[in-house]
Amino acid sequence: MSKHRIYELAKDYSTTSKVIIDILSRNSITAKNHMSSVDDDAKVVLERTFARKTGNEDQGAKVSKPVGTDTAEKVNRPIQTGADHPAAHNAQHQSKPPVQREGQNNRPPYQQQHQGMNQQRPQQPQGQNNRPPYQQQQHQGMNQQRPQQPQGQNNRPPYQQQGMNQQRPQQPYGQNNRPPYQQQGMNQQRPQQPQGQNNRPPYQQQGMNQQRPQQPYGQNNRPPYQQQGMNQQRPQQPQGQNNRPPYQQQGMNQQRPQQPQGQNRPAFQQQSGNNQQRSNFSGNRSAGQSSRPQQGQQQKGRPQYGQQNNQNRNRGKDQGRQNQPGRQQPAQQPVQPAKPKVIKLGGSLTVKELSAKMGREVSEIIKKLMMLGVMATINQEVDMDTATILAEDFGIIVEELPPEEDPTEIPEIEDEADTLVLRPPVVTIMGHVDHGKTSLLDAIRQTSVTSQEAGGITQHIGAYQVNYKNKKIVFLDTPGHEAFTAMRARGAKVTDIAILVVAADDGVMPQTIEAINHAKSANVPIIVAVNKMDRPGANPDRVKQQLSEHGLISEEWGGETIMVPVSAQQKTGLSDLLEMVLLVAEMQELKANPERSALGTIIEAQLDKGRGPVATVLVQKGTLRIGDTIIAGTAHGKVRAMVNDRGEKVKKAEPSMPVEVLGLSDVPQAGDILAVTDEKTARAVAEKRIAKKRTDEMQQMQKVTLDDIFKQIQDGTLKDLNIVIKADVQGSIEALRQSLLALKNKEVRVNIIHAGVGAINESDVMLASASNALIMGFNVRPDANARKAAESEKVDLKTYRVIYEAINDVEAAMTGMLAPEYKEVIQGRLEVRKVISIPKAVVAGSYVLEGKITNSSQVRLIRDGVVVHEGKIDALRRFKDDVKEVATGYECGLSIEKFRDIKEGDIIEAFAMEVVKPGS
Numbered sequence: 001m002s003k004h005r006i007y008e009l010a011k012d013y014s015t016t017s018k019v020i021i022d023i024l025s026r027n028s029i030t031a032k033n034h035m036s037s038v039d040d041d042a043k044v045v046l047e048r049t050f051a052r053k054t055g056n057e058d059q060g061a062k063v064s065k066p067v068g069t070d071t072a073e074k075v076n077r078p079i080q081t082g083a084d085h086p087a088a089h090n091a092q093h094q095s096k097p098p099v100q101r102e103g104q105n106n107r108p109p110y111q112q113q114h115q116g117m118n119q120q121r122p123q124q125p126q127g128q129n130n131r132p133p134y135q136q137q138q139h140q141g142m143n144q145q146r147p148q149q150p151q152g153q154n155n156r157p158p159y160q161q162q163g164m165n166q167q168r169p170q171q172p173y174g175q176n177n178r179p180p181y182q183q184q185g186m187n188q189q190r191p192q193q194p195q196g197q198n199n200r201p202p203y204q205q206q207g208m209n210q211q212r213p214q215q216p217y218g219q220n221n222r223p224p225y226q227q228q229g230m231n232q233q234r235p236q237q238p239q240g241q242n243n244r245p246p247y248q249q250q251g252m253n254q255q256r257p258q259q260p261q262g263q264n265r266p267a268f269q270q271q272s273g274n275n276q277q278r279s280n281f282s283g284n285r286s287a288g289q290s291s292r293p294q295q296g297q298q299q300k301g302r303p304q305y306g307q308q309n310n311q312n313r314n315r316g317k318d319q320g321r322q323n324q325p326g327r328q329q330p331a332q333q334p335v336q337p338a339k340p341k342v343i344k345l346g347g348s349l350t351v352k353e354l355s356a357k358m359g360r361e362v363s364e365i366i367k368k369l370m371m372l373g374v375m376a377t378i379n380q381e382v383d384m385d386t387a388t389i390l391a392e393d394f395g396i397i398v399e400e401l402p403p404e405e406d407p408t409e410i411p412e413i414e415d416e417a418d419t420l421v422l423r424p425p426v427v428t429i430m431g432h433v434d435h436g437k438t439s440l441l442d443a444i445r446q447t448s449v450t451s452q453e454a455g456g457i458t459q460h461i462g463a464y465q466v467n468y469k470n471k472k473i474v475f476l477d478t479p480g481h482e483a484f485t486a487m488r489a490r491g492a493k494v495t496d497i498a499i500l501v502v503a504a505d506d507g508v509m510p511q512t513i514e515a516i517n518h519a520k521s522a523n524v525p526i527i528v529a530v531n532k533m534d535r536p537g538a539n540p541d542r543v544k545q546q547l548s549e550h551g552l553i554s555e556e557w558g559g560e561t562i563m564v565p566v567s568a569q570q571k572t573g574l575s576d577l578l579e580m581v582l583l584v585a586e587m588q589e590l591k592a593n594p595e596r597s598a599l600g601t602i603i604e605a606q607l608d609k610g611r612g613p614v615a616t617v618l619v620q621k622g623t624l625r626i627g628d629t630i631i632a633g634t635a636h637g638k639v640r641a642m643v644n645d646r647g648e649k650v651k652k653a654e655p656s657m658p659v660e661v662l663g664l665s666d667v668p669q670a671g672d673i674l675a676v677t678d679e680k681t682a683r684a685v686a687e688k689r690i691a692k693k694r695t696d697e698m699q700q701m702q703k704v705t706l707d708d709i710f711k712q713i714q715d716g717t718l719k720d721l722n723i724v725i726k727a728d729v730q731g732s733i734e735a736l737r738q739s740l741l742a743l744k745n746k747e748v749r750v751n752i753i754h755a756g757v758g759a760i761n762e763s764d765v766m767l768a769s770a771s772n773a774l775i776m777g778f779n780v781r782p783d784a785n786a787r788k789a790a791e792s793e794k795v796d797l798k799t800y801r802v803i804y805e806a807i808n809d810v811e812a813a814m815t816g817m818l819a820p821e822y823k824e825v826i827q828g829r830l831e832v833r834k835v836i837s838i839p840k841a842v843v844a845g846s847y848v849l850e851g852k853i854t855n856s857s858q859v860r861l862i863r864d865g866v867v868v869h870e871g872k873i874d875a876l877r878r879f880k881d882d883v884k885e886v887a888t889g890y891e892c893g894l895s896i897e898k899f900r901d902i903k904e905g906d907i908i909e910a911f912a913m914e915v916v917k918p919g920s
């Protein structure tokens with residue numbers, strides 16, 4: 001039996017003495033040190049041990065090797081790889097981590113794939129790396145930044161070195177020791193990770209767990225892709241929670257001293273391109289304050305970590321910032337109001353209300369209004385039109401709600417076409433003074449009454465009904481223009497046909513023209529009755545000629561106007577006239593439904609001492625019956641009795657029938673609408689009307705005035721500027737008319753609704769009031785009644801002595817340039833009763849009819865309604881004494897500067913020019 005020294009054996013097996021001693025020791029052979037000697041049994045053990053590791057070849061070599069031929073063995077033994085090395089053998093059987101040298105491969109298989117690379121590590125060119133494949137594949141850029149691998153033996157990044165290898169002995173993942181998510185590829189899901197287990201990749205284990213020692217998996221708010229692998233599904237993440245991967249968490253990186261950012265970061269952090277995005281992202285979130293509101297929706301994995309979600313992150317970053325204070329709590333999203341596509345509007349509403357309806361911010365609405373040129377505040381009202389334009393700008397459709405019912409109105413009932421039956425026409429007779437209106441009315445009435453209803457006693461009720469050929473015709477018994485103006489001013493239309501009476505011997509006169517204009521303005525057909533045909537000077541052709549100049553062309557001359565020669569006195573031509581009335585009525589198809597509650601118009605009304613308020617009503621629709629509850633204007637009551645135009649008591653009144661009605665609580669006004677309703681409604685509506693009337697009286701009724709024309713044009717309330725012209729001569733009228741008509745512009749058109757020669761009278765004022773016109777007088781003045789009417793009707797009445805001043809005023813008003821500095825204030829009116837001529841002046845002995853006159857007054861001398869002179873008072877005296885002022889009812893003597901043409905009967909108007917602010 002031979003003896004072998006330990007060191008020799010070590011030499012034989014190319015290992016260390018210690019290894020030999022250890023192997024022997026495990027086989028119960030004791031060797032103290034390298035100088036110890038062992039016998040052949042030990043040698044056999046060693047041979048067996050090393051043969052197992054070298055495989056068949058070695059085995060074969062050993063078998064073929066005769067015992068004791070150590071030298072030969074040494075020569076033939078191939079160079080041992082690390083795996084063959086006994087040390088490696090030991091490492092596999094010991095849980096203790098072996099000391100690994102470079103080139104040795106104790107790493108798990110996933111690291112072994114890169115064995116070759118590791119062997120080359122000392123000379124590793126840039127770009128090569130020793131990282132596991134998933135790192136290599138994605139993160140070449142990282143390696144470029146790591147030219148020198150200082151991490152030591154295994155070349156793994158530091159984050160892999162610590163902790164990982166300590167756990168590796170148990171290697172639960174199978175052969176290659178890679179965690180399952182790494183084995184199957186990074187995109188795999190890790191379906192069932194029990195909470196609390198630390199399955200995270202090693203690089204996440206350090207620091208992260210230190211930060212969150214108690215955070216069980218799933219509660220640490222980290223997205224699963226961080227827990228399970230990069231591209232894992234990220235289940236819903238509530239906003240405000242800290243869903244960022246740990247490397248983004250503030251403070252965490254500080255706890256990763258071995259991992260300088262950008263160098264040793266885990267591969268997924270280093271992906272080129274994403275790094276850039278992420279750096280921005282990280283920058284944004286450097287305070288660690290962000291959350292990702294939209295991440296929670298991403299149930300389906302994130303194939304490109306960083307790429308897809310950086311967008312989301314960036315998108316959500318603002319929201320994330322908003323959520324700063326409550327990051328750990330789900331942040332409350334501000335409730336966005338619904339944005340409707342269609343809204344319903346019923347009228348004007350405030351900006352605030354509009355914003356709520358549209359679901360937009362008030363600021364948005366105000367901004368849009370500003371763009372439309374409307375400076376509005378939150379509580380400012382926006383009218384329907386503006387609201388509609390605004391809504392369209394936002395792409396919202398506006399549906400108009402039916403207007404709210406006016407509590408002062410009785411709802412109008414629409415009649416079905418098949419309920420309508422023919423009704424008698426209502427006729428008004430108009431014409432110039434003394435042309436025979438009354439005579440004609442009487443003639444017609446007498447003819448029809450006496451011939452067909454003999455014995456009937458006519459009674460004046462303001463209107464009457466005649467029968468002609470079994471057809472009824474209703475005549476209004478009021479002066480023509482009043483019937484038009486008073487009623488039209490209240491919106492009532494009662495006349496179907498106008499008969500214009502023109503005396504054949506007198507021809508067309510100013511009131512004839514006025515009547516034509518009234519009828520035209522009311523859009524009522526005109527039948528001309530050429531009266532007084534019995535007179536010797538009758539010249540119907542001249543009348544036709546004159547009328548044609550005013551747009552009424554006789555049928556005989558190819559026009560459309562029916563002209564009938566009559567004589568009221570001789571009662572000739574009346575039948576023809578009535579025939580024509582019926583014809584025109586037929587053409588108009590005047591119909592009404594008699595089977596409904598009545599609706600009519602008050603023609604006249606007065607307070608009768610014995611009967612109380614009495615109103616003549618022209619029933620226009622339905623049938624009025626005794627006992628009906630009625631309302632007319634502010635008056636209401638029950639129909640107590642009805643009387644027709646022949647003084648007969650009647651129980652009902654059908655359409656176009658005029659009747660006197662008793663039973664109203666108050667006297668209504670001509671033109672008021674009478675309606676039948678229930679008692680409660682009648683009382684309530686009447687009360688509301690009374691209240692409204694009071695308010696209206698307090699507020700000035702808005703009529704067109706030169707001062708506010710521009711404002712009304714801008715407001716869109718004025719499209720037609722209606723003007724009534726009165727002048728001293730026809731030539732002035734034409735000059736003024738042509739000049740004013742030429743003033744029309746884009747926004748407004750000038751309409752001369754009436755022009756006539758003579759003083760401005762009440763009729764002019766009523767026409768202007770009904771037509772919302774202003775009156776321009778050229779060299780004429782309004783009479784006293786006209787001035788009062790203009791005041792009460794709020795009609796703007798201007799007088800001029802020079803045409804271009806009138807034109808300038810209208811032009812300036814239309815362009816908003818009118819800036820009146822003075823306003824004329826009438827102080828009083830005097831009548832000249834005696835004229836005394838002295839060498840220095842002409843003294844007008846005058847009587848103050850109304851108002852007063854002062855020694856500083858300006859005066860206007862009017863003769864027959866025409867202004868003769870305008871100037872200053874030279875002297876004002878009473879009984880040879882100069883006085884400052886003379887009041888109503890006193891006489892005085894006055895002279896006018898540089899003017900002597902004063903005659904008895906002249907009217908002197910005293911006035912003063914008061915300074916007023918522009919636009920007032």
Ligand SMILES: Nc1nc2c(ncn2[C@@H]2O[C@H](COP(=O)(O)OP(=O)(O)OP(=O)(O)O)[C@@H](O)[C@H]2O)c(=O)[nH]1
Pocket residue numbers: 431432433434435436437438439440531532533534535566567568569570
């Ligand atoms: N010869 C003649 N005279 C007539 C005729 N019609 C009316 N007259 C006379 O003309 C005058 C005026 O007649 P009225 O009926 O009062 O005329 P009017 O248009 O109603 O007058 P005002 O009410 O003042 O507007 C009276 O003297 C009538 O007798 C007619 O056909 N022939």
